[in-house]
Amino acid sequence: MANKKRGSQALIQSMINQQVQYVFGIPGAKVDQLFEDLQYSDQPNAPKLIVTRHEQNAAFIAAGIGRLTGKPGVVATTSGPGVSNLVTALMTATAEGDPVVALGGQVPRDDLARYTHQSIPSKELMSVASKSSVEVQDSNNLSEAFTNAYSTAISGKPGASFLSLPADVLSGEVTRLEMQQLKEPEQTQTSAKTLNQIIDLLKKAKLPVILAGMRASSPAVTEALHQLLAKVSLPVVETYQGAGAISHEFEADYFGRVGLFRNQIGDTLLKQSDLVIAIGYDPVEYEARNWNVEHNDQIINIDTVAPELTVDYQPDMVIESDIAGTLSALTDALPASYHLPKTAVDQLAKLRSEFDGQSTTATTAKPGTMHPLDIVNTLQEKVDDETTVTVDIGSHYIWMARHFRIYRPRHLLFSNGMQTLGVSLPWAIAAKLVRPAEKVISVSGDGGFLFSGQELETAVRLKLNIVQLIWNDGYYDMVKFQEEAKYGKNAGVKFGPVDYVKYAESFGAKGLRATNSEELANALDQAQQADGPVIIDIPVDYSDNIELKSALLPDILN
Structure with a gap:
């Protein structure tokens, strides 16, 4: 019929x-x-x-x-x-x-x-x-x-x-019938010969490191990665989109994130390593010319897709198969006796001691403003493992990517391929629809927020309890401080003020302002009790942004 x-x-x-x-x-x-x-x-x-x-x-x-x-x-x-x-x-x-x-x-x-x-x-x-x-x-x-x-x-x-x-x-x-639900495709399996090659490279390596990229952030892959780390302790560096690949249980294996500016603990570890195991890594996240300037001795690429090959990224092994299945098979195949060389353990301990304390250093800010680290640390105290945090583009995104910890995949969202302004609030709306019982916090600068701030009305209409933080300084500051690093001055980065408390109220949302850690902590508590979205306006002092560009190579600024 x-x-x-x-x-x-x-x-x-x-x-x-x-x-x-x-x-x-x-x-x-x-x-x-x-x-x-x-x-x-x-x-x-x-x-x-x-x-x-x-x-x-x-x-x-x-x-x-x-x-x-x-x-x-x-x-x-x-x-x-x-x-x-x-x-x-x-x-x-x-x-x-x-x-x-x-x-x-x-x-x-x-x-x-x-x-x-x-x-x-x-x-x-x-x-x-x-x-x-x-x-x-x-x-x-x-x-x-x-x-x-x-x-x-x-x-x-x-x-x-x-x-x-x-x-x-x-x-x-x-008149034609509709297509039915798609079937899950059968995943390809890694051969025993390939697994033995990986193990052989691991045994020979003096300092192997895992680089967990965007396609390492699925629940199946992170679970398989955790099984591997439970058997053998290996240092892991996350990309921004791989954030959350390392859980609390394996925090000792976490050595930071890479994704912007080559001057972090992860960059240093990648530089010193003689074997990088790239898992679900995509060059759009952080080009190999940034982290592989010295050209590591060996690279293993494990992914579902073929890698883009460049002069700076020519893996010695390319494994194009199901990532989780490959990691699980590798875990089973690894000898129980394998462990990192003592020299590697000592090197990692030394490296960690050099970078430890970055998030807890003493901070000072102009009266009526907050230091970026104080914002990050206060927020850190108010989230749990179920909280989803979406982050827009701006100076705040660098501070968040470097210092804010998350322990579940796809619970800290960055745009690190296009670095597109305005993603944070729309992504937060998506997160609250997908995870209605969990806390959702959106973090934006005052520049990026107004790229999509009109969706506050959408969040109000849907009665979504999203907490929107706005780091407010009156500049497109991520551009500003990079211009100053390159030219000694800035151009075209200043704009006029907006009263974001009144902005929130005009949409039927709640607006709050915080100028110190105590006020921010109280505002975050108050925001979680609201029926709909809440904006927290935070005047921020970016004077210490010079720390973000410390030890940068000249080409990175371009």
């Missing part, structure tokens, strides 16, 4: 079959059929439609869903500027490995070749921002197109898939 329905209904059923829970976006004439059918669907498990205040932020929220769950978030927008506003968010998602399916409305098919209202070459535009970009030309192809877009978004290195949907395709009649 014919399965007659509209294209938009078939598309919604395809989302249901892939267990999509939300669709984020902004309506418009070329996509309104989809919005109508989502809003008034009689399907009990139809995705919930969440309207946002900007298409870019809708895609950021969808990307946040993708990063947190490993399953694509979905964003839908109208044609023309509705689609073009997706570019930055989709490019960020593709660079940073966050699965997203973006649905862009398009003019009817007979208008595609005309200079008509909101007609742009959407498919071609999105081909540079996404892993795949397809324009659907027949209503009967909608389910197949969506399912393939979904599959592409999660395959290999995850990223964004885009579908251009002409209005008459969405409203057209569908």
